[in-house]
Amino acid sequence: DGGITQSPKYLFRKEGQNVTLSCEQNLNHDAMYWYRQDPGQGLRLIYYSQIVNDFQKGDIAEGYSVSREKKESFPLTVTSAQKNPTAFYLCASSIGTGSGSYEQYFGPGTRLTVT
């Protein structure tokens, strides 16, 4: 049963704490992405990775960090430097990122609430 899993579905943290969101895929996809969604808004790209041990900043990378030590895993850490961390976080993957047409497949998301 192939797909993308994100855990947990809901996460609560106190302000000032770092928190790591999990994203795993068994689709054998090279590329993985992290997006953030705020209420009533579209998705904004945080980080993406085209291949293992490589990742690039997206449009809103400040206050976030990632790692890509394995092809199937792309964890996102929301650090205490992120001023407004409460949001819906979505992970996605695609076969590649080149000049062809590669649709992205999304996980179910993690809703993070920081108080």
Place this chain on the structure above:
Amino acid sequence: DAKTTQPPSMDCAEGRAANLPCNHSTISGNEYVYWYRQIHSQGPQYIIHGLKNNETNEMASLIITEDRKSSTLILPHATLRDTAVYYCIVRVAVRRGGSQGNLIFGKGTKLSVKP
């Protein structure tokens, strides 16, 4: 990067065709048009994409105008489960040092299918 314009909301009667328009007048020749949808509190779901020709799959049809400046997503027989936010996205062109293959999500069209 080409941007898209969609109506914020639309209604459709159950069983009828839902036609969702999208304007992308600044689209470049090598940019694809993608459609995703997002059911409340879930990750976006890929629907269909195209470059120049009309496309059809088991979910929907995509009609792209000859000048490629606009497109229409057609759900032939809308059901209540098709109620979602529909995103029309033009894939960003490759640029030096930039992000390849990333999708820019706007606010989309909220489609409400009514019994």
